Amino acid sequence: MPPLATIETRGLIRRFDRREALGGVDLSVAPGDCLAIFGPNGAGKTTLLRLLAGLLNPSGGTASIGGVALPAGPAARAQVGLISHHSMLYPALTARENVEFAARLHGLADPRTSAESALARLGVLDRADVPVRVLSRGLQQRVSIARAFVHAPRVVLLDEPYTGLDAVGAAALSSALEGLKSGGAALVLVTHHLDEGLAIATHVAVMRDGRFVLHERRDAIDPASFAGQYRALVGVAG
Amino acid sequence: MGATARPDGGGSAASVTRDAALAQLDRPYGAVFWVAIAAVIATLVRIAYFTPIEASQGPAQKIFYIHVPAAVTALYLAFALMAVASVLYLWLRDPKLDRVAATSAEVGLAFTTVVLVTGPLWAKPVWGTWWSGDARLTSTLFLWLIILGYLILRQAVEDRAQRARYSAVLAILAGLLIPFIHLSVYLFRTLHPQPIVLKPSAPSLPPEMLATLLMSFASFALLFVALLRARYRLATIADGGLADGTASERDG
């Protein structure tokens, strides 16, 4: 049984040229937790996710995944799955080929079967053998999610995954996320959809100008008043 | 001056140093530059009036005193500095090193252009061909093209850290390439003997000519250093002045 992962950052800073995109972020996401991060464009949410994914290195502070400090080598990336608003797919390849390729890159023993079950879980197995560019945006997004989940990651980073999903797709995604959570994965979800985020989150944060301006347990939030609270936190300057 | 905001406060010693450094930026062309200009002028005078005319080649041979030192400066000063600064940049990620490499490339381009212009100007009257195709000239041509490519690459990348990384990789690979260019030209000429052109024959130069050559080397080297400093200071201003933030200026 692989070690359960925790995502942990202390005073995390990331600079581009002289601009501070992350100005000191503290968070801790335990197995089975889901941290939902809301915030306006340019708040640093994508930078935070890319950093946790290992695509960027910290400029200051510390970050660790499963106890391994970032920046970490290739092996540490094995337990991370990333979904961004780009599909990260090859348009000329089929859904099956895309997900199998991801499975192979993770060294899965049976890439074909793993790909099939990932595609089935997202409800796209019946369209598995057409080139991805032919699929609608919503179906592409589901294939992209299957691709990210095929290796059963312990840490899942999601950057606005509900964008472009219809009700069926959103339900499939939420159910897949719940499955991962109960399997002990740690999730960080960046989204504009307050309702969907609150529905699945165990912790909630609001980000502005590279910092958390709110960071609470989900059960401390009143869903009815949260929208107003959020607008107040980011509305004026954001 | 640039619109760099000066932080207020700080100890008096720190602000004296800051002011001195900022004042330097106001005068990129300092004493070194004018000494270098004087040295180059003196060298040109010496070349024209105080150096004997070479017997077989005539007055056109005097271009040699500009051509060879410019080539040496371009390759062994400018390009070497570019390559070394690039290696150090990839190791230390200090943007100043990237600035040094880029500045060296620009000044190096100027010297390389001088070589490529004086080469044919010398070859045509003396040997009857514009392009002598010898090892040094061909290598310099490629150096010119590589430096030009380096500067074009920098123009094409907007993100500062990415530009620095890409430039550094190019400069280092170019450093590996130069020996292959030399080798290819050498092999080519061995298999296709061509009229013997550039034979600088430095060891067998009479003393006055050797002295002129050395003087030229020295003044070109000095000019290179002066131009480098001036250009570097101008680049520092363009990048937004000194790093007056608390953290060290490191890339990515």
Added chain:
Amino acid sequence: MSEPPGVIAAAWAIARKDLTVELRTRAAFLSAAVFSVLAAAIFLYTWDPTAVASIDLAPGVLWVIFTFAGLLGLNRSFSAELADRAIDGLLIAPVRREAVFLGKAFANLIFVLGVQVVAIPTVVLFYNLSLGWGASAAIAGITVLASVGLVAVGTLFSAMAVNTRLAELLLPVLALPFFVPVVTAAAQATVLVINGRPLSGAVDWMRVLVAFDLVFVPACTMAYPFTIES
């Protein structure tokens, strides 16, 4: 559970994927192949083989075509990764950056060799060359050595160029100076081979190719991680 693949296994998976994508669309390969034939034809009509012996023209033509057809192929290598940020998928996978480079370079090598399979017979045909088995084998060897060098440098520079404003123009500007020793050595060796000179003369040039490959394949592999933002 799974074991992340080693460098070779990962590179192979990436190369297979690249080649599958290329086979699926075939656009770049056909463009490069057609370019080769067209260029050979243009050279045939601009350099009159009745005035200068075709056996003297052919090597130059062949290796000039090699250079530019190679550039056509190299461009596609990383551009497929950019459109939907598939490159992020490669970078987040538990594989070393060097494996990504090697996989793509190997796919490019197959591509370039594939184009040469079209280009070389075309030039042989147009210029009426008669090659014995020895000469043909030598040219095949030269082609492989030259292609490895071209692809090592070209893959690295296309990784950089694709992220810039002038991608298709920048790649030739950066890469051509590096191709010169490769193409010079290949062309000179080819001249000796097709004129029936003893192989020992061509071996010098082939040594240059081997040296180039030995220097630039590791150098470009090690340089690739530095081109990635981090």
